[in-house]
Each structure stands twice: as C-alpha cells, then as structure tokens.
Amino acid sequence: DATEVAFFGDPQLMARGILVNGRGNRYVPEDTYPGRIGQLTLLKNDNQAFLVIDEAAYEEGCAATSSTPFFRFRPKWVAETVEELESDMGLPAGTLQATVEVYNRHAETGTDPVLGKKSEWCVPIGSPIAAIDLRNCTAGFTLGGLRTTVDSEVLHVSGEPIPGLFAAGRCTSGVCAWGYASGTSLGDGSFFGRRAGISAAKG
Ligand SMILES: Cc1cc2nc3c(=O)[nH]c(=O)nc-3n(C[C@H](O)[C@H](O)[C@H](O)COP(=O)(O)OP(=O)(O)OC[C@H]3O[C@@H](n4cnc5c(N)ncnc54)[C@H](O)[C@@H]3O)c2cc1C
Numbered sequence: 001d002a003t004e005v006a007f008f009g010d011p012q013l014m015a016r017g018i019l020v021n022g023r024g025n026r027y028v029p030e031d032t033y034p035g036r037i038g039q040l041t042l043l044k045n046d047n048q049a050f051l052v053i054d055e056a057a058y059e060e061g062c063a064a065t066s067s068t069p070f071f072r073f074r075p076k077w078v079a080e081t082v083e084e085l086e087s088d089m090g091l092p093a094g095t096l097q098a099t100v101e102v103y104n105r106h107a108e109t110g111t112d113p114v115l116g117k118k119s120e121w122c123v124p125i126g127s128p129i130a131a132i133d134l135r136n137c138t139a140g141f142t143l144g145g146l147r148t149t150v151d152s153e154v155l156h157v158s159g160e161p162i163p164g165l166f167a168a169g170r171c172t173s174g175v176c177a178w179g180y181a182s183g184t185s186l187g188d189g190s191f192f193g194r195r196a197g198i199s200a201a202k203g
Helices: 034-044 055-064 083-090 096-107 184-202
Strands: 002-007 018-020 050-054 077-079 129-133 138-143 154-155 162-165
Touching: 002 050, 018 096, 034 138, 034 162, 050 055, 055 129, 077 083, 083 096, 083 129
Parallel strands: none
Antiparallel strands: 002 138, 018 050, 050 129, 077 129, 154 162
C-alpha cells in the first residue's frame, strides 16, 4: 500500500519555475523532494506536469545544473505573454494567467503563501516565458507490504498480531508508506529490525 514515484525533472530548473497540472494550477512546492513531486504528479494529477519558467530563470537553472545533460529538458512552448503560452499549451483559458498572477503577486515579496516554496526561489516570472513538457516523466515502484506493530509483530488482516511472526524492512508497510524519502529504507529496516529481534527474543 505504498508507492514511490521517481520524477525525472531537473531540480535546478523546477525550483526556479512553477509546476502546473493540466488545469493550469500549481499543486506542489517546486523545491520539494522529487519523489514527492512524482507521487503528486502521477497519483493526484493524472501524470500532467508542465514547468513554466522564464528565459532568465531557465538560463540560470541550466548553468547551475550538473554536467549531465540527462535532465536538461528543452522548452516545448515559448511565448511573449502568459496568455499566449496558455493558449499554445491548450490549457483552459484564464487558468495559467490566474496562476502566474497570484504566484507573481507574492513572489514580488519573496513569498509563496499558497504552497510554501522557499523564499530564495520565489522570483516573479517574466517574459519571454516557456513551458517544458514533463508529462510521462514519472516512474513508480511499490513499497510496503505486511502491517506490523511498533514491536514488529505482523498483524493479521483482522488487526490482531500473529503470534511468533515478526517482520521489518521493505517487506513491511512502515514509515515509507506514502511519502518515501531517500534514506528512510535503511533507517526503517534497521530500527524495526532491532525491535523485531528484541521482541522475538522475549517471545
Ligand atoms: C541501488 C540501490 C540504492 C539504494 N539506496 C538507498 C539509500 O541510499 N538509502 C536507503 O535507505 N535505502 C536505499 N536503498 C534501499 C535499501 O537498500 C533497501 O530498501 C533495504 O536494503 C531493504 O532491506 P531489507 O532488510 O528489507 O531487505 P534486503 O536487504 O533485501 O534483505 C532481504 C534478505 O533476505 C534474503 N532472502 C531472500 N529470500 C530468502 C529466503 N527464501 N530465505 C532466506 N533468506 C532470503 C536476501 O538474500 C536478503 O539478504 C537502495 C536500494 C538499491 C537497490
């Protein structure tokens, strides 16, 4: 009951732009963990993701990107105005314009009260403006499995612990269920593995 979704977008570019879905709405702080962006894109936004970014931010992001060209997506649409871009992308009329207007209004003061992106990335989006097509940039794999108590006893579907059966790590549905972050697997496995051993020794 847990899915990790990798997102193959360049963090240096994503943080400098805004990610919108197929309705022209932002749905995630662009500077967050890419796995979270992937989960929200694939599972909550129909795998529709477009990075809207102006030329200056794009150039700055590319300069900050590591040498690998793997992530260096090229814009699919380029326009002088948000209205023009919105129309070229086929987004519902007015949606992207409203999103950029609200984003820019707060970015003027280096804030993002809507989604909480860090102040350092909150810069108003100017012109020329472009959009990078990030649809189908997600790849998912499952995590999770057996439900356990905090003492690593495996729970029956009835909710009762099964006597003498313990589990820890990636065969369980632990702290990694919904919202995986790199590193949590080893922490989860070793912490609950130790508790499983202590519980089993007591039994
Ligand atoms: C390339 C890569 C990079 C990763 N990077 C990170 C990272 O940076 N941070 C992080 O937290 N996690 C990372 N992970 C994930 C993490 O390594 C695993 O989630 C974790 O090791 C899982 O531990 P586990 O004890 O649940 O399972 P495993 O480590 O897979 O242990 C299961 C053990 O059971 C044994 N086994 C299988 N079948 C049987 C059987 N029938 N009888 C007896 N023994 C059996 C296997 O040989 C194995 O030793 C990475 C994984 C990969 C593949």
